[in-house]
Amino acid sequence: MNEVVESLLHVAASMGIDPGNPPTPMEAYRQNFDTLESSASREPAWLRDLRSGAMMRAESQGFPSMKNEDWHFTNVAPIAERIFDLPRAGAPVSAEVLTRLAYGQDWHTVVFVNGRHDAGASSGTLPRGVMVESLAGAIENDAGLIERHFSKLISAESATFSDLNTAFAHDGAVIRISADIVVDKPIHLLFISDPAAEGAAVHVRNLIFAERHSGCTIIESYVDVGADLYFTNAVTEVYVAEGARLSHYKLQTESTSAFHVGTIQAHQARSSRYESFSFATGAKLSRTNVYTTLAGDGAEVVMNGLYMVDGAQHVDHQTRIEHVAPNCPSHELYKGILDGRSHGVFNGKVYVHPEAQKTDGKQSNNNLLLSDQARVDTKPQLEIFADDVKCTHGATVGRLDETALFYMRSRGIGMLEARRLLTYAFAADVLEKIELDGLKEALEAQVLERFTG
Amino acid sequence: MLEITNLRASIGDKEILKGIDLTVNAGEVHAVMGPNGSGKSTLAQVLAGHPGYEVTAGEVLYDGRNLLEMDPEVRAQEGIFLAFQYPVEIPGVTNAYFLRSAYNEIRKAKGMTELDPLEFLDLMDEKTKIVEMDQAMMNRSVNTGFSGGEKKRNEILQMAVLEPRLAILDETDSGLDIDALKTVAKGVNALRRPDNATIIVTHYQRLLNYIVPDRVHVLAQGRIAKSGGKELALELEERGYDWVTEDAA
Numbered sequence: 001m002n003e004v005v006e007s008l009l010h011v012a013a014s015m016g017i018d019p020g021n022p023p024t025p026m027e028a029y030r031q032n033f034d035t036l037e038s039s040a041s042r043e044p045a046w047l048r049d050l051r052s053g054a055m056m057r058a059e060s061q062g063f064p065s066m067k068n069e070d071w072h073f074t075n076v077a078p079i080a081e082r083i084f085d086l087p088r089a090g091a092p093v094s095a096e097v098l099t100r101l102a103y104g105q106d107w108h109t110v111v112f113v114n115g116r117h118d119a120g121a122s123s124g125t126l127p128r129g130v131m132v133e134s135l136a137g138a139i140e141n142d143a144g145l146i147e148r149h150f151s152k153l154i155s156a157e158s159a160t161f162s163d164l165n166t167a168f169a170h171d172g173a174v175i176r177i178s179a180d181i182v183v184d185k186p187i188h189l190l191f192i193s194d195p196a197a198e199g200a201a202v203h204v205r206n207l208i209f210a211e212r213h214s215g216c217t218i219i220e221s222y223v224d225v226g227a228d229l230y231f232t233n234a235v236t237e238v239y240v241a242e243g244a245r246l247s248h249y250k251l252q253t254e255s256t257s258a259f260h261v262g263t264i265q266a267h268q269a270r271s272s273r274y275e276s277f278s279f280a281t282g283a284k285l286s287r288t289n290v291y292t293t294l295a296g297d298g299a300e301v302v303m304n305g306l307y308m309v310d311g312a313q314h315v316d317h318q319t320r321i322e323h324v325a326p327n328c329p330s331h332e333l334y335k336g337i338l339d340g341r342s343h344g345v346f347n348g349k350v351y352v353h354p355e356a357q358k359t360d361g362k363q364s365n366n367n368l369l370l371s372d373q374a375r376v377d378t379k380p381q382l383e384i385f386a387d388d389v390k391c392t393h394g395a396t397v398g399r400l401d402e403t404a405l406f407y408m409r410s411r412g413i414g415m416l417e418a419r420r421l422l423t424y425a426f427a428a429d430v431l432e433k434i435e436l437d438g439l440k441e442a443l444e445a446q447v448l449e450r451f452t453g
Numbered sequence: 454m455l456e457i458t459n460l461r462a463s464i465g466d467k468e469i470l471k472g473i474d475l476t477v478n479a480g481e482v483h484a485v486m487g488p489n490g491s492g493k494s495t496l497a498q499v500l501a502g503h504p505g506y507e508v509t510a511g512e513v514l515y516d517g518r519n520l521l522e523m524d525p526e527v528r529a530q531e532g533i534f535l536a537f538q539y540p541v542e543i544p545g546v547t548n549a550y551f552l553r554s555a556y557n558e559i560r561k562a563k564g565m566t567e568l569d570p571l572e573f574l575d576l577m578d579e580k581t582k583i584v585e586m587d588q589a590m591m592n593r594s595v596n597t598g599f600s601g602g603e604k605k606r607n608e609i610l611q612m613a614v615l616e617p618r619l620a621i622l623d624e625t626d627s628g629l630d631i632d633a634l635k636t637v638a639k640g641v642n643a644l645r646r647p648d649n650a651t652i653i654v655t656h657y658q659r660l661l662n663y664i665v666p667d668r669v670h671v672l673a674q675g676r677i678a679k680s681g682g683k684e685l686a687l688e689l690e691e692r693g694y695d696w697v698t699e700d701a702a
Contacts, residue, residue, distance in 0.1 A: 402504075407541035410501045411555035411611060412529035412562070421554065425545025425594075 270296030471675030487672035534617030638663030
């Protein structure tokens, strides 16, 4: 408690405010916003208006409470009641660290440190027809494209976290895959928080355009390199055009003292395929939103995920699949492994609109509790307004199979190893769905490692 | 090798084993028979260390050491093997990985070096032949989607690889057609040695045509009601269990 009061006083003092009357966290966001706005006056007017509107909405709406149905099982007070600084520039990242963070894989890597693009660390020559730019650069060089798409998928009334992101995110990645181009190597967006991000909120915004009949794999990683307590607030807007195929992996392995709120909002045109995988093991408190709209006939989405936490971690996923067009399959499998006193939340919504006939929807969420204190709240939701559809959903919460444990022990395998193997086995089928070799093995290794000893 | 004295065991409040006495020497094959509910499977599970059963009285010595104090994995490392009546499915763990883990754990416990996957593959090449099993089964998840016969064969394969000193076969014959039964029996016989012993728990005499026991025991209401030579099994086949269990009561 003393620490919080102290940091409040510190921020208040640095802002020239009477310490007897410190700002509320939202007032601090406003002050930071005004500071940034005066220094970012080169931005086009439309963007400044958009940011200003978002800031005002955030102020009037405030942070979501647990009475809000979308946040019913997640208390965001640890984020809402804390004043976060603006991040300071990070240090260069060594090649050794980059190799480790890319799991030793030869991917095109785009590096951001504390929310700022690090061109020097980014690697890989991009093939023709692929454009990867920092958002800050794209706003200067390609303002038209950004104006047409920035914040168009995130609705104006969206939650406060997205509004704060719109208000504050000055950097991130803009990726554009031209029509008919199939990218051989994955593009890895690596968001690093280093010690200069300590106590700060890092807002990043990505825009991904997979144009007609293009194909690409994108990995979005959020990691810490020596940062402890910070807040990542990320938004990624994804446009998947007709016939395009996009695989999108999000890996959240932040510091276990950090906060992470991330939203991915996709929009899928006719016959497109979007495959999303969310891997979340980090952060003290995290919320990942993965949303897509199946807007064109025959568009397909695959949404999978694995969350694995322990200690006092809280991990929350909300997915939403809007079946707007007919003949769209959506398949979803999320698995959770919860140990210690951790708390997992899953809320998967599937809306089938009246026009979305022949929808083929399948959703499951399975959870494994490894301790008596671990807890999970799972809420699969299916709302169907069309009559000719095939939709199933289900959720399970269970413990390690005692019979299987005994079976393994009776073969000489010790208790710890038996638990580790069974836990790994629980995660195996969802990991098996990862089509990207190299990443699959890396995540499998992480799961195995987590439960060693 | 194994000396069981006045063994009593319960599950919950229900006492199932009510004073078992049984001695098994190296080189012997013992058959434990009896009607359903007599406690045969409980005896097998208690010997393997199933944590669901509570031993309330008695003693089990294995090579003179207190077996009941050992964890299930220690018993396995010391050479006890239970072929399960209902082999457990473990989706997500391949048969090869599972068996290699078990094999190496047991080697480690004996202070031997572990086998790497390639060396283990050679061993499997040899062992799968004993139970006439397709090597492809090794890459499937443990028992997952296996037929009843495949599961039992897989148990005998595990036994062949782990080379126990005391093997306990719990209803290994149940649900097997005659060909599978012969294969399983052939596997068991191939593994018999003067320094190991086998306990066959079975309801029917059928398996004993192929694995000939030295001693046959009839379990009734948690006690051994009668013991005899191999001819006792035939007599049971002919007359049923009632005459023994009535005698016992």
